[in-house]
Amino acid sequence: MSKNTVLSMQKQKRAGEKITMVTSYDYSMARLVEEAGINAILVGDSLGMTMLGYADTLPVTMEDMIHHTAAVSRALTNTFLVSDMPFLSYQTSERDALANAGRLVKEGHAQAVKLEGGATVASQIKAIVDAGIPVQGHIGMTPQSVNAFGGFKVQGKDADAAKRIVEDAYQVQEAGAFSVVLECVPAPLASFITERLDIITIGIGAGSGCDGQVLVYQDLLGITRGHAPKMVKQFGQLGDAIVGCYKAYAEEVRSGAFPAAENAFALDEAVMDEVRKSF
Numbered sequence: 001m002s003k004n005t006v007l008s009m010q011k012q013k014r015a016g017e018k019i020t021m022v023t024s025y026d027y028s029m030a031r032l033v034e035e036a037g038i039n040a041i042l043v044g045d046s047l048g049m050t051m052l053g054y055a056d057t058l059p060v061t062m063e064d065m066i067h068h069t070a071a072v073s074r075a076l077t078n079t080f081l082v083s084d085m086p087f088l089s090y091q092t093s094e095r096d097a098l099a100n101a102g103r104l105v106k107e108g109h110a111q112a113v114k115l116e117g118g119a120t121v122a123s124q125i126k127a128i129v130d131a132g133i134p135v136q137g138h139i140g141m142t143p144q145s146v147n148a149f150g151g152f153k154v155q156g157k158d159a160d161a162a163k164r165i166v167e168d169a170y171q172v173q174e175a176g177a178f179s180v181v182l183e184c185v186p187a188p189l190a191s192f193i194t195e196r197l198d199i200i201t202i203g204i205g206a207g208s209g210c211d212g213q214v215l216v217y218q219d220l221l222g223i224t225r226g227h228a229p230k231m232v233k234q235f236g237q238l239g240d241a242i243v244g245c246y247k248a249y250a251e252e253v254r255s256g257a258f259p260a261a262e263n264a265f266a267l268d269e270a271v272m273d274e275v276r277k278s279f
């Protein structure tokens, strides 16, 4: 597979070829994503929930994002790497936005950054893009605004709300973003936006009309426990498989079956004799 770049993914959009993106937060998983030939990895601030156990993404820090982005970057050769800007790392000013985006690139080795919001963050997107850092927007259900939305809910259900999302999409494009994530947006609205925008749309809970899709890997692999939201498809049941492996390991340790002779290192009997004689 050849190297994925902003240009190669724009070419895919123009050719009508779907773009694939998944989240990753660590080296081991990113290596598998790279092996699978996925176009892009998002080190999402969803790591606050999936890796750090928070109830939402709001407590995630720049240090968290840099730490995980750098780990993922060490696994990648061809996969394009996008890192999320955490809550209050860009909303405060253009200067903060640029400084923090720069850290994700310089210290985390991200190739692009993602930030949430449309019209309200257009000037921050422009400031980052003007500095030569590709930006991916994120509109619709933006998890950093969960308290304003009153929960993780589908957005754009009435005409006014739907028009605001279209307006946001245009603002993100005009500000210079190369792509925009559409999260929990009704499918016909996401298709409408995708047809009109020149930039790449990546959907999550936004139907099949987007230029590409993103999923949180724990959802995709069936690692997330409990109820799976409607927008998620589990492509495997790795959670059950992992629990099965841990149980089998524990059972063999308890019974003494593991480690077997082939898992242990031998020592010359003469050497052991010497050791015994000395104690």
Ligand code: KIV
Pocket: 023, 042, 043, 044, 045, 046, 047, 084, 138, 181, 183, 204, 214, 215, 216
């Ligand atoms: O943080 C994240 O994982 C995201 C995706 C759900 C798009 O923003």
